[in-house]
Structure formats: structure tokens, C-alpha cells
Amino acid sequence: MGDSGPEVRALQERLHGQGFTYVSVTGEYDSQTKRGVAQLQRDRDIKGDQPGVYGPATRAAFGG
DSSP states (O other): OOOBSHHHHHHHHHHHHTTOTTOOOSSBOOHHHHHHHHHHHHHTTOOSSOTTOOOHHHHHHTTO
16 A cells, blocks of 8 residues: 555556456555455455555466
């Protein structure tokens, strides 16, 4: 939460493209982005990161 920049924007674009249309492409890791990451983790049964945290396990599973 609170991070910003081109990496966050790229993540948001990927989430939005995967159908998480409530994720706005702002470049700011906001609550909607956290919600999208948490939903991705649940949908793909990704373990190893806290819910909503785009950490190493989630990055690897999402191909980032």
C-alpha cells in the first residue's frame, strides 16, 4: 500500500486485463489494487504472501 510508479501501473493494467475491472490504472497501490491482488491470490490459490501483498510468491505465479 502506498507504493507508486510504473511497476504499480503495469500490475494494475495486468489485473484489469485479467477481468479485475474495479482496479483503476492510477500508478498508486491503493485499496482497489490490494483487493485485486487478494482476489488473484484466492482465485489461483497463491500461498506465501500476505493477502493483497504483491510479494515474491504472487509475482512468480502471475508471471511478473
